[in-house]
Amino acid sequence: MEMSPRWFPVRLTSTPGRVDVIGGTGNGWAGLLTTVAGPLLTNGQAIVVAGFSQQAVGRELAWLAASHGIAVNRSDLPGQLAHADLGQGFSPAELAESLAAAISTMRPSDADISLRHTDVELLRTVLDCLEGPFTAARLAAGLTVLLRGGDGDSTRTLSDRENIALSSAIDDVGKSERVQEELRFLRGMLDLLSQAEAARAPVPDPTNWWRAGQLTFLVCDDFVERRKDLTDRIVFHRLLHHLRKGRFAGGSGLLVVVGADHLGRDALEYMARHARTAGVRLVVFLEHLREDIQDTVGGSDSATVLMRLGNSREAAAAAAYIGHEYKFLVNQVTQQSGSTVTDGRSSSYGEQAGSTHTSGTGLDSSSSTSLSKSWQDSTNTSLALSTTAGSTASRLYEFTVEPTQLQTMPATAFLLVEGAAHGRRVVHGDCSPIATGWDQVSDEPLMADGHG
Structure with missing residues (x-):
């Protein structure tokens, strides 16, 4: 008999202009980027990935694009920017x-x-x-x-x-x-x-970064930390400038900023605002959930993807963001059992004696004597068993997801938190690119109750 699906695609029920990915590892980010951006590429949309994390998170996505004949444009910075x-x-x-x-x-x-x-x-x-x-x-x-x-x-x-x-x-x-x-x-x-080592080719015109059906990687990596930091910020503000000038075709693609922790809250909010105005969906990958970022998570027109957070404070903050719910917890269980045994014995003895004399006329007369004795012994036994069981439950207001669960999630596991029509939606999923090959995977999302 065919078994029912156990895995379903996770899709956003809302249409947020910004998605914040918080926590995770390089491998987890690579898996999420591939599974999210891959379908958009095959649909002819443009994707620009600004990689500031110094981790090769776009390798699998580039391979996927090349295997489908999609143009991949890579800029190695600061080499291509320096001159x-x-x-x-x-x-x-x-x-x-x-x-x-x-x-x-x-x-x-x-x-x-x-x-x-x-x-x-x-x-x-x-x-x-x-x-x-x-x-x-x-x-x-x-x-x-x-x-x-x-x-x-x-x-x-x-x-x-x-x-x-x-x-x-x-x-x-x-x-x-x-x-x-x-x-x-x-x-x-x-x-x-x-002073950065010159690359073989200069950085292309930023207006050419955004082309339908093209994947553009802006890879910022340098052994001089100050120069790398400066390059990140220059590239970020060049992207911001082109968003502000409306040079990206609205509604036609995705802008991904990977490793944006050091850019600051104000800069990220500014980019989110202009991306929303330009009609470009923005995805920001943040390694940490720091205090300045906590104020922006879950803002209007946004969704949040939480991945593994090893730091206990950040995990606790993420758990608080996901929210609390009432749970009924059994805190007392009682059980009593008993038995009653009754055992008895009785004995009785009886004796009866009597005589009868009959007289008449002549020689007609008679007499009789009777004697009777009786003995009786009886025993009885009874057994009664009783059992009483009971439990006491109390209602507690606890984390929907415990911080320790966020600290120990697999690298490709995630929690999607978004505002939906029926209320807040929290979905657990896995973004491993090989998930489509698992057993019992459905082609359609499970949306009957709002959960995927």
Whole structure:
């Protein structure tokens, strides 16, 4: 007899613009990315994956795309970015804002917010004086001219006309200690980027990242941690700029940001807002559930996927987010048994004696004597058994999912939490790419009661 399915596809019942994936390992992320993005690729949608995690989470997805004849575009960063024209797709004012925003997120959260304004002004001054291309090395050289007044090797990187324009702008930016510190800081960041080993090909135009039926990987990896961090933020804000300008075809694809913990809550909320406006679905992979991220989880128009969280505090926070429910717990069981045995014996003895005499006329007379005795012995036995059983239950308000369960989930296991029409929906699933080959797998989701 054919057995009923035990495994069903998990589908979102809502249409969230943002999905947060929290916790998990590289293998788990790779499985989830493949099972979620694979069907979208085969449907002709565009997918852009910005990989900041330094884990090869897109290898299986790239293999799947190639096996179906789908174009795979990979950019290795910072190599392809270090010597590319950063102004491609930007006006000078937009590039100054984007670079200043990327660099400002590297500062502590309590840093002076006016520093970002100063960075914009300094970068805009350099960009207005340069004729292009706006490479990292040329921007660093322009900042050096403002800092040193045109002395040093930086002048050889720029044309004479550019050097003259920058020298004329020195008085405009001023020579205060604050300005000099910012010039040194900005020059150091851009100079560090320019020193990355050049890749074989420059980074393609960001407007070409988003093409129907194409998978684009932006892989950020570098042995210099500061340069890698800077590259992540520049790429993130370039994506944000193109979302804001509406250069991604709305409703036609997926933007995935992998390893976004270090980018900060404000930056992620900003991207989510512009992705929603552009009609692009955003998926953000976060390794940790830190305090600043806890405030954004479960926001409007979003769903959450929780994977393994080894840290006890993060697991407890995730369990609290999933919620509590009433449970009936048996806390007392009683059982009594007893028996009663009755055993008895009785004896009786009786004796009876009598005589009869009859007389008449003549010789007719008679007499008789009778004697009777009786004995009786009796015994009786009875057995009575009794059993009484009872239990006492109390209602408790406990975690729907215990924190320890989140800490010990398999690498590809997950919990989907979303707001649905019937109420909050919590579904347990597995994103292993080989799941489709398991026994008793259904082609259709189990949605009768809202659970998949």
